[in-house]
Amino acid sequence: MLAYFCFMGRIKTTNSQVTRREIIIEKAAILFKEKGFKAASMREIADVVGVEAASLYNHIKSKNELLNIICFDVANRYTQKMEEVESSKLSSLAKIENLLRFHIDGMINHFEEVYVSDREWKHLDNPYLSNMQNQRRTYRKRFAAIIEEGVKKKEIKKIDVATAVLIMLHAIGGIESWHRSTQKITGAALEENMISFLIDGLKKI
Amino acid sequence: MLAYFCFMGRIKTTNSQVTRREIIIEKAAILFKEKGFKAASMREIADVVGVEAASLYNHIKSKNELLNIICFDVANRYTQKMEEVESSKLSSLAKIENLLRFHIDGMINHFEEVYVSDREWKHLDNPYLSNMQNQRRTYRKRFAAIIEEGVKKKEIKKIDVATAVLIMLHAIGGIESWHRSTQKITGAALEENMISFLIDGLKKI
DNA sequence: CCTACCGATCGGTAGG
């Protein structure tokens, strides 16, 4: 019986390339973003997907698995990007700009997922929770190291590195209020505005 | 009976100036910050306070009332500060610096409350929810108006005002990771670093 | 995929 439905999930690929499982994850991300992980119920997710709550469990193991998938999808993309940037030949300033643009794009184009992974990861259960804590700590350290290197090479203004990391990574979270605003500038314009504000803060005068 | 315990709350003022009610609110803020509003239970709050869950209701009406108190305490302080700054004779740049320092101080010295009011206000129920949404929208507009004025008077670099507001108000949220970090710089040093980064982003070159 | 259902936990009340 179980095998039958797993197969059903696969067969949809022919029509739409989106499995039922992926739809569930996508709808879960939207609800987790809107109500928070704890406040969003499996019954609500099922409603939006158009099935009974019990049916969700033919595609996913638990509510927490949904959160795991969302959070690590995002975290892994960040880690991958960090590796790409680190091994590039760009200047420190260009590396940072590259990373910032990646974050901004993520907030604009994968908003729900990124938002959830950023605000709801505390509800992960172990071992995923400590794994995520490590990934986040490591990411910030690598980000800081790039700035540090830029300061040493005198490509970047002398600033407190920890403060700069903290400001830059959090400022991007502000794109949330851009999503909510009615009279939006375009995403591309927002990106340029943010980059110029943040990168100017690093340039030597 | 009820009156008796309300009286008990008041009488404590003689010893410590902190009523049982205020202790409950303070502990609730800590738990709401750590676990989120929905994930923190009244039983946990009661545990920390040192009473049974049912006893909390002699001091507060509901779990949501706790959130109301925390959120509007913070929001009202912001509104009050905004009025003070608007009616001052400071330059636009000085006004912004003044507001930023106020936010930074809040994040450093009233961390739990400010954090909760910023991240958990979505769980308010009406009419408090729409009230809060209005207060937040209004605050951002008034903040934007100050920057706008500075740009017009050419005290401030020509920037996209909406983007600047978004960056500045969210960057301050980054102080959260300062609280979590082990090798901290002092709060005062953090404040100076943040101010110089953010205010430099506004100054004309 | 559904119906039927379970144990746990929640916010909150009654009553002393």
Next chain:
DNA sequence: CCTACCGATCGGTAGG
């Protein structure tokens, strides 16, 4: 302030 308890809702399972 406590004990005792309630109805609602939750994540999840059994079984077809």
